[in-house]
Amino acid sequence: MRTATFFDGEGWREGVVLIDDDGRMLLRDEPSASRIPRLDGVIVGGFTDHHVHLQLVEHELLAQSRLGRVVDLGGDPGVVASYADAARFVSLRSLNDRDGELRSPREERSDETKRATRIEYAGAFLTPVGGYPSDRDWAPAGSVREIVNEASSTSSAADAVAEMADAGASCIKIASNRTAGPVFDDIVFRAIVEAASAHGLPVVAHAEGRGEAQRVARLGAATLAHAPFTERLDDEEIAEQAASVTWISTLAIHGGADLHVALDNVRRFHAACGRVLYGTDMGNGPTPVDLNPLELAALRDAGLDGPALRGALAPRDPRDPASVLLLLPHRDADPTHARRLTAADLEA
Structure with a gap:
């Protein structure tokens, strides 16, 4: 004792x-x-890693890790x-x-x-027919749920959400990657958010491409799966995001210009009292099945240290x-x- x-x-x-x-x-x-x-x-x-893909790593290694909780965002x-x-x-x-x-x-x-x-999980990526990551070799079978991207398909959107809820999902993941294929129109995206809300589930969105981070926030996404990295948000946009949306960091998966943009966005988002969560996109490249020191270093570069870093690690x-x-x-x-x-x- x-x-x-x-x-x-x-x-x-x-x-x-x-x-x-x-x-x-x-x-x-x-x-x-x-x-x-x-x-x-x-x-x-x-600690908590808020963005992992357990089918892409040796998930058994979690048993010896320092992670007490992980959230699988697409499997x-x-x-x-x-x-x-x-x-x-x-x-x-x-x-x-x-x-x-x-x-x-x-x-x-x-x-x-x-x-x-x-282990908590979102279940499959919800994406339009032909949308990201349906064409990616790394996406395991069953990890993508395609939905027809038409205003008349709102019932199909509700069905897809119900499938994930019935499978035990704690959140819903929407892929909204404009750089890699079609994205849901506003009506279908809102229908998914509303269906998720009816099940008591928040929506986590992969927002990539110009304007997507702002659009998904406006349409009701609670969390961005990645801190915005494809464009620099202006200070007004940062303030809007900080008031309504949580960001999962995933900074260490980037390099070059994308990393520079993401770090700048996170610094200003954190300074505006936005909530940042530690997440690594575990499985995206050779990431450790444990705490990722590169992600922690990037968060410190973005101004999170001490209590703020501990809060991000939850x-x-x-x-x-x-x-x-x-x-x-x-x-x-x-x-x-x-x-x-x-x-x-x-x-x-």
Whole structure:
């Protein structure tokens, strides 16, 4: 048992981290006794990558990562749902028993690293017939749901949203890439937003091409899957975006002019109090199945550091018994210095 400082998702608190009678490592929000030794470092829950594509990476590596939650933004809903179900099973098994037999503390301690990353997902990309990414070799079978792009097809749009909702989606992904094919007209886009809202699901839009970031925001998208990179938004447009839309960063996938534009947009969006979330587009190139130091460095270049960077990473509440527990050297430490807390840390 150790007393510890931990981040609950909003602020720093004091608590006790211990291994209970069933061998589970738990963090409790309770007053600490002065006689209990203090943990060397602070605790946070596993970080969130808000933009991943698990079918394009070795998703099993999440089990050893510092990610407590990922959001898949485009994949076969059945396949990604199976990944999420498997992760939930591993997490519950690590908290309860195995094959009907309680684990001993020693067995449970050795299994602490198997606490699973929570997987949420949008299901398939919703796109017009022939729209992005329907023609991409990297798009797995079942990861694209095409909808006829006509005003009379609003019922088809609602059907597509219902399919994703029934598959367990936590959001809806719309592809609106004007540089790579057709995009939904305003009527169909709004129909998707309205259908998603009826299911309690926000819309995340891949907006690419001149004017698309502003258009999808005006039509009701809650989040941009990528910080705008194809054009520099003027300050008035930045202010409008900051008041209505969240941006997922994905800065490190860019280079050259696109990176310059994206960084400039994010700097001004953040300065205008816009909400920026850490996301890597994991699977787009050789990205790590873990925290991406290049993405973190780019966010710092854009002005996010300290509390702002921690907010973008959205760590889970470590008091959740299924949460990945991470140990940092101190409150303001570089997130890449985080590692998984182990039973050995409580015995040192």
